[in-house]
Amino acid sequence: QVQLMESGGGLVQTGGSLRLSCAASGRDFSRNTMGWYRQAPGKQRELVAAVTGGGETRYAGSVKGRFTISRDNAKNTVYLQMNSLKPEDTAVYYCNLIVVLYNYWGQGTQVTVSS
8 A cells, every 4th residue: 555654844934945755655666756746725736846766857947946856765755855935835735656647645744935
């Protein structure tokens, strides 16, 4: 059974930093794409960043240069380092794991950036 456990959300001031972590359990996911999505109130869930099993990354335009996604395959964990946070980054952040064509999701962690 696949489980995704997120941690690291919280409240931070504009310009601050946070690091999100997501640990996957169930089996080895080093070859699978993992990523982070976010959903703000009244908006659709959107991709923030993703990293493939080969280490290729992609980012939403709004976070390029500020956020960095990385993974530790030995720990089955993906990280999202968020710097220079803005109020518009406020959202629930969800960890995502793709296995074949199925998407697994974490429970979500709240990130709130105060102005």
